[in-house]
Amino acid sequence: MEGMNKAVFLDRDGVINEIIYHHDIGVIDSPFTPGQFHLRDGVAQAIRQINGSGFLAIIATNQPGIAKGHFDEHVLNSITEKMINDLALEGAHLDDIYTCLHHPKGNGNGNGDTRYIMDCNCRKPKPGLILEAARKHRVNLNASYMIGDSITDIQAGVCAGCTTFLIGQLKCDLCKIMEKSGVKPNFIVSNLLEAVKIIKDRENWKISYADLSGGISLGGLPLEREHCVSDNRSDDKEYLTKKFLPGKE
Numbered sequence: 001m002e003g004m005n006k007a008v009f010l011d012r013d014g015v016i017n018e019i020i021y022h023h024d025i026g027v028i029d030s031p032f033t034p035g036q037f038h039l040r041d042g043v044a045q046a047i048r049q050i051n052g053s054g055f056l057a058i059i060a061t062n063q064p065g066i067a068k069g070h071f072d073e074h075v076l077n078s079i080t081e082k083m084i085n086d087l088a089l090e091g092a093h094l095d096d097i098y099t100c101l102h103h104p105k106g107n108g109n110g111n112g113d114t115r116y117i118m119d120c121n122c123r124k125p126k127p128g129l130i131l132e133a134a135r136k137h138r139v140n141l142n143a144s145y146m147i148g149d150s151i152t153d154i155q156a157g158v159c160a161g162c163t164t165f166l167i168g169q170l171k172c173d174l175c176k177i178m179e180k181s182g183v184k185p186n187f188i189v190s191n192l193l194e195a196v197k198i199i200k201d202r203e204n205w206k207i208s209y210a211d212l213s214g215g216i217s218l219g220g221l222p223l224e225r226e227h228c229v230s231d232n233r234s235d236d237k238e239y240l241t242k243k244f245l246p247g248k249e
Helices: 043-051 073-089 128-137 151-160 172-181 192-205 236-244
Strands: 006-010 020-022 027-029 055-062 096-100 145-148 163-167 187-189
Touching: 006 128, 006 192, 043 055, 043 073, 043 192, 055 128, 073 096, 096 128, 128 151, 145 151, 145 192, 151 163, 151 172, 163 192, 187 192
Parallel strands: 006 055, 006 145, 055 096, 145 163, 163 187
Antiparallel strands: 020 027
16 A cells, blocks of 8 residues: 555564573563563564664563563563663664553463453453554555464464564474364574574565465465475575576576
8 A cells, every 4th residue: 555654573582682580480481581582582682673674673472471470560671671772772663562461361370460460452372462452553464474482373364464483493293283273374484583584585576375275385376394494494485486486597
């Protein structure tokens, strides 16, 4: 749509920063303190590339830690500030951050903040965060992308009309989850930088996906092991050119 913006929507934990194992409660979860927050390798570089591509870089993240009693609003704000500062140190910036603080059950033991224990329309897999951002920033969702590390991120992106990337590995348990949920990402990649490379190639070369549907794909082809972007391709551009655009140099 002419005059509208395009965006890359990003989940936070597992995409921007590392997931933490909390020994005291025996769970793998989001950082609970600013000191536990660490950018994943290549993330600042990837976001710099988004910043220079004409796309908005927008976080859309579920953060139920307050509802579960893991931390308070001050701590969450401090973690967000650290994320912004760490990215800025490497020349990257986010255009906006959308956060759902809700959880339908909290932690189940009554220790959470009851203001945020509720069903809502913003918690992924619902697309509320993405839709709110799209309204504010005049985003053409059909020309935008959602990148996450869980099926709920993919469900939110699909519901909003975005092309979706799942950061992870295509394993049997993941296939079962995708089959059960009825939702598949357009791409599976190993990290944010790989996702941004594909986005840039798509935008630069106008690779068409209009006649292909129903499967995970790279360059519009159904994903098979041969086509998986998690393979160690030393030159994605050369690979895409030879594989999907015969005769192009």
